[in-house]
Amino acid sequence: MDVVWMLLLLLLFPLLMWTSSTFVFYFKKFFYVAWMMFLAIVGIPICLLKSGGRDVENMRIIRSMVRHVKYLFGLRIEVSGWEHLQTEGPYVIISNHQSSLDVLGMMEILPDRCTTIAKKELVYAGTVGLICWLAGIVFINRKKTSDAKSVMADAAKTMLDEQIRLWVFPEGTRNQNGDLLPFKKGAFHLAVQAQVPIIPVVFSSYSSFYLRKEKQFKSGVIRLRILPKIETKGLTSDEVSCLSDQSHSLMRTAFLEISGLVAKSNGPLKH
Numbered sequence: 265m266d267v268v269w270m271l272l273l274l275l276l277f278p279l280l281m282w283t284s285s286t287f288v289f290y291f292k293k294f295f296y297v298a299w300m301m302f303l304a305i306v307g308i309p310i311c312l313l314k315s316g317g318r319d320v321e322n323m324r325i326i327r328s329m330v331r332h333v334k335y336l337f338g339l340r341i342e343v344s345g346w347e348h349l350q351t352e353g354p355y356v357i358i359s360n361h362q363s364s365l366d367v368l369g370m371m372e373i374l375p376d377r378c379t380t381i382a383k384k385e386l387v388y389a390g391t392v393g394l395i396c397w398l399a400g401i402v403f404i405n406r407k408k409t410s411d412a413k414s415v416m417a418d419a420a421k422t423m424l425d426e427q428i429r430l431w432v433f434p435e436g437t438r439n440q441n442g443d444l445l446p447f448k449k450g451a452f453h454l455a456v457q458a459q460v461p462i463i464p465v466v467f468s469s470y471s472s473f474y475l476r477k478e479k480q481f482k483s484g485v486i487r488l489r490i491l492p493k494i495e496t497k498g499l500t501s502d503e504v505s506c507l508s509d510q511s512h513s514l515m516r517t518a519f520l521e522i523s524g525l526v527a528k529s530n531g532p533l534k535h
């Protein structure tokens with residue numbers, strides 16, 4: 265009897281994959297999380313053996329372990345502006361944030377000694393949380409601004425002391441509304457406090473292959489554009505809003521361009 269059920273399931277799986285895009289969506293999402301969890305199980309002992317604990321150098325291990333994942337999902341990543349990452353010393357990378365799939369693009373271009381700022385809930389994400397901690401990810405409590413500010417002020421000092429680069433998602437949350445959300449200020453305070461440049465990175469819209477509401481997850485292309493660095497030397501906290509607006513405007517223009525979208529004067533964005 266068990267064999268009959270097994271055979272039925274084996275037949276049902278390709279049938280569902282062939283006929284139901286909703287099934288494909290849930291299967292791919294499940295597989296993405298499961299595969300990352302599995303990679304983390306393999307990666308954790310490697311990190312521990314190589315560096316003995318929490319160390320930004322562990323990001324190299326994550327980077328090399330995650331690079332093949334795009335092929336499993338039929339995703340192609342096209343990068344432009346590599347030359348803008350040829351910057352010595354610490355800097356802050358800012359990018360838009362659409363989904364946990366951003367990790368794939370991130371690992372495609374992640375410079376050495378670069379870690380990220382993440383919500384504290386991620387540390388509890390099983391093996392993925394543990395490997396994130398081992399790779400020096402800085403966890404913040406978004407609900408307590410004062411705590412988040414002090415963690416980020418410490419990060420500004422650590423960046424300089426230990427020559428570390430930090431990747432921040434200034435929208436502060438995942439967003440797939442076809443445009444950028446207004447930016448939170450933390451990334452810009454961080455760069456000004458450390459007096460380091462900001463390098464904006466823009467991911468094109470995922471709407472041609474990944475739609476959360478419509479339950480669609482197809483093959484597709486992610487365009488990643490690295491923009492020229494923005495210097496912060498000599499700037500003070502008074503200029504943070506201006507810096508944030510300037511970055512937002514540059515990134516929004518690039519986002520629309522690489523996503524093939526046009527902004528209507530008062531209406532929604534259209535392909």
Ligand SMILES: CCCCCCCCCCCCCCCC(=O)SCCNC(=O)CCNC(=O)[C@H](O)C(C)(C)COP(=O)(O)OP(=O)(O)OC[C@H]1O[C@@H](n2cnc3c(N)ncnc32)[C@H](O)[C@@H]1OP(=O)(O)O
Pocket residue numbers: 300301303304307325326329330361367380381382383386392395396404405406409412413414416417432433434435436437438447448449450451453454504
């Ligand atoms: C091998 C297997 C691998 C497995 C796989 C591994 C994957 C390995 C990659 C993982 C990758 C993870 C990816 C995670 C991705 C996320 O978790 S995204 C979510 C977490 N990140 C963030 O939220 C970062 C952005 N947020 C911020 O920076 C926010 O500003 C803060 C710090 C949270 C504060 O938030 P807020 O209070 O809501 O907002 P905001 O309006 O910015 O600030 C309020 C006031 O405080 C001031 N302020 C803000 N920040 C500061 C500051 N630092 N200093 C002084 N004043 C400040 C502002 O200026 C503002 O004052 P006004 O200008 O209005 O007077």
Ligand SMILES: CCCCCCCC/C=C\CCCCCCCC(=O)OC[C@@H](O)COP(=O)(O)O
Pocket residue numbers: 296297298300301361363364365367383386388389390392436437438
């Ligand atoms: C105890 C088990 C919990 C299981 C949780 C599964 C964790 C995800 C596992 C594999 C995915 C690999 C990529 C992990 C990094 C993605 C982090 C991420 O995208 O976090 C969301 C955060 O940016 C914004 O969150 P909100 O949209 O504000 O909320």
